[in-house]
Amino acid sequence: MDNGKVMKMPMPSIDGVKVAVRVRPFSQREKNSGSKCVISMHSRTTTTIQDPKNPEHVKTFTFDLAYWSHSGFQKDKDGVLISADPSSKFAGQRDVFHDLGRGILDSAWQGYNATLLAYGQTGSGKSYSMIGFGANKGIIPNVCEELFQAIEKQEKHQEYQVTFSMLEIYNEQIRDLLSRTKKPGGLKVREDQQLGFYVEGLTSVPCENYAQIERLMEQGTKIRTTASTNMNASSSRSHVVITIQFKQVFPDRDLTKQSSINLVDLAGSERQKSSGSEGDRLREGSRVNLSLTNLGNVISALADAAMGKRVLHVPYRDSVLTKLLQSALGGNSRTALIAAISPADICYEETLSTLRYAERAKKIRNRAVVNTWTLLRQWRAENKLRCRDSGMAEQPAWLPAEQQLGTRATQVPWAHLLQQAWAAWEQQYEAAAQERQMVKTLPHLLNVNEDPQLTGVLKYFIPPGSCDIGQAASNAITIQGLGISDKHASFTNSDGKVTVAPHSKCKVVVNGVPIATRTKLQHLDRIILGSNSAYLYVGFPSERGGEDLSRFDYDFFQLERAAAEGVNVDKLGATNSGEGQADPGVLAVFQDYIKLMPLVAEANQMSEELKKGLKMELKVKNLASSDSRGCELQKEVMVKVTDWRTQQVWIWSKAKFINRKFLMEELYQRFLDGEDSHVAQDDDPFWDPVEVVHLGSAHIWLQPLAYCMKLEEQVAFLDCEGLEEAVLHVSIIPCSPTGRAHGEEDMVIDPLEMLGERMDFQIRIVQCLGVKWLKEGARRGIQIGYRIYDLPNTIYTKPVWKIVNPQIEETIQFTALNASQEFLNYLQTNALIVDLWGLQDGCAELSCSQPDLTVTGEGHIMVDTRKIPTVKDTSQTTSNQISELYLKLHKLEQETELLRNINRALRKENVFLKESLAKIGSGQQAHKPSSTLKTTGMTARLPPATEMNPMCTQQASCDRQFAKALKVFYQGMNTARAQFLTLRQYKPPEDDQMLRPFVHQQSQMFKDFGDLLESSLWKLKNDVALIVKKKREYLLHIK
Ligand SMILES: Nc1ncnc2c1ncn2[C@@H]1O[C@H](COP(=O)(O)OP(=O)(O)OP(=O)(O)O)[C@@H](O)[C@H]1O
């Protein structure tokens, strides 16, 4: 208890967290991919989001504020974005500051703690709102500026003390952004009974004007950028916390009123899709998302508590960020959250998740109190702290944040502290002024970072003469980064031109193209050094115009590099929809590719330096190969990992690769820090147990089976890129229950004839020819797997090792006891997908036993045994999936109705034909009794008996001919389909010289394909016309 003046406990003000949503304009990337806006805001408080896949599905959220910054704006002469016209609902930076920033300032003046958090996925506009870009200053600079303006206007007998600190949390480590020396392992969070959690040894600088704060922020951003370009921190995964301590000292009343303002730019909130990384044995290994995930847990727990649920534990202590934000969340602070969202349809899932997050945060109740202390009490509390920490603070022009307030008022005059603090920064001011001068006169390199906030922060000047660049401190330009050598390259600046030359085999890429010799640089050339350190070259002042440098952003570099390597949307298989707009699915995969490309280069570099022997390559997997309808579904990026020493191969999903990349970075950082980078095999992100590898898939269309026709084919196994991996010889033979193959006479004209009937068929895997996997590694093997219709598991053939053309000869008989409509539909529209699996030394083989399969008395495997799932069975699915299922169901019902109508018409015709036959039969009976045909008493109108037999035979022959015509047609179509698939996958060669033979061969294939289609159709038309003619003659005859 306070031993100074007795004070009344202040009454808390109970407030909810104030929540604002802000939607930004489309990014260039979104514009390029033809994104549509799925967000609308009809009032100052409502935000509506539409599901792009299901446009009727619209969700509305109500928050304290909704900012429309998506459209309706223009740039004024200073580059500030303002409303385009008075009717525009556009909200600019000033509008956001007006509501949120002023709220913070009000709280600060009253003595309340205030916190503002920016939440949202990467690139959604968090930093834009918090810090701002160029002339569009964000909330933080505006708050600081107005705070000092207000102080200026106050009476002079009071003292106003402002201190500033800036830290970054990455991977649960705290980095002081105002200190050049990096503490190994980061700064520690400590807890004090009175002050709560605080960061020990954090630099906190006393400031007396806004310009000083601006410099400090510049300084902090520079340190952050250097850390980020040194590779081991991806800035979008780090949180930045800026703290402004504001204290009003009233000496005449022996009182202080103080406020701690926390401004938090959170890490990108995107979640790793669980599919893909969920199978990774090291999924829980990385701590990179821990703080953000735990922040979500804390918010959920507090929201539950506010809703009256019993919450036993709020996990503040489980992560660094939540410890520091404890008072902001449910404690002594007035808190606001700005949820930054993208307007684009491709970000729908993430945006919805951000809005839901904001909705939970809105429920939290805080209990803020005015922090008034007597001078003595404050001095005692903080003096105690200072004694405990003494010696730990950084070398001090000033003391750590937690010791700043209060003690000073009684011990050292504030003015003295200000003076002390700024002496240390003077040198840096001079350096900054010098730098500004050099920018004007010398050619230089500007860093380009993935985070636009960090781009252009570092400048490397190229003075006249020659200078080296590299990791070693002896270079004129010292840079760090993956794949940068001690002496990496040299620049020369003479005769009014600048050239660059790589040292020995160091990687230098200019405008997307790797260079090996000295190369002249032009103003605005793009340079990548090592794996991924990107710089924009700014030439001599005479070369410069008023260009907009922001055009050369990180995306520009990566796209240019990809294009130079021959990767573009067309190559990934974009199909133009006619309006010059590529398929959105392919565009999305292209974006993924571009995003992962530099990461894969970095991972390879780390593997090399850590001597792990892995080579990682990006591949695009075409999911059509695993779709039994062969539809051109989505594509997916994946990473093929090869151990070049053992030739072992692994396939990693994108999510698994990203997860592993974070872990690799941690390990690599330990290596850089000179720590022991050895890890046990089980924890090694570069290691995985040897696995079976999926090599390719073959499609065997099942339509002939629906007509009880035999099918024998040689089809290609195509790998994920559509290239031939091997050829499969396979047959599917309809047969009797005893396994006797059906003949031509057993063929049916209409698959519906098999409805409810027993169907038996055998699948025979005969041989696999020319398996590349086996050619490439002598100690490898293969297995083949397939799964037909509703079989619960895959059937695998026995493993075959070390033979390039393995003879397999495995036949399995399947039985559908009562063929269902769905099964018959499946046969007509689907293909059997046969997968080829690669076995490698030390991997477990795929099990050939089939314990879960139901078999008939004869031992055949039963298919078509499942019940149609009811909606109840899908209770686990989300509401989204349910509405999708309903749509599908509705479509299916429509299709079924159509089929029913056709069926009805056919039945009618059948009845008519039967009646006619009966008539013929009864006529026949008059001459020759028959037990099969009924007497109708209409004999007089029947044709003479001599004509009867030929007519019956004629009818039967019609059916036979029809069946035959169909059979020929289906066979033709099967061949055509196979040819079509081959054509679709037929890729042009890399080598230009081979292009002519390729084009020639391709046109030949097109011609063959066209001929086959033409002749099949022509034959079918002729046959059907002939049959119809015969039938007509026959019917006329009956009448
Ligand atoms: N309201 C806005 N008006 C105009 N441009 C915006 C707006 N919000 C964001 N942007 C632009 O979008 C890009 C991404 O914004 P920003 O860097 O703020 O995203 P972020 O959420 O901080 O991403 P990260 O998580 O990677 O740090 C920037 O180029 C920025 O200029």
Ligand SMILES: [Mg+2]
């Ligand atoms: Mg940011």
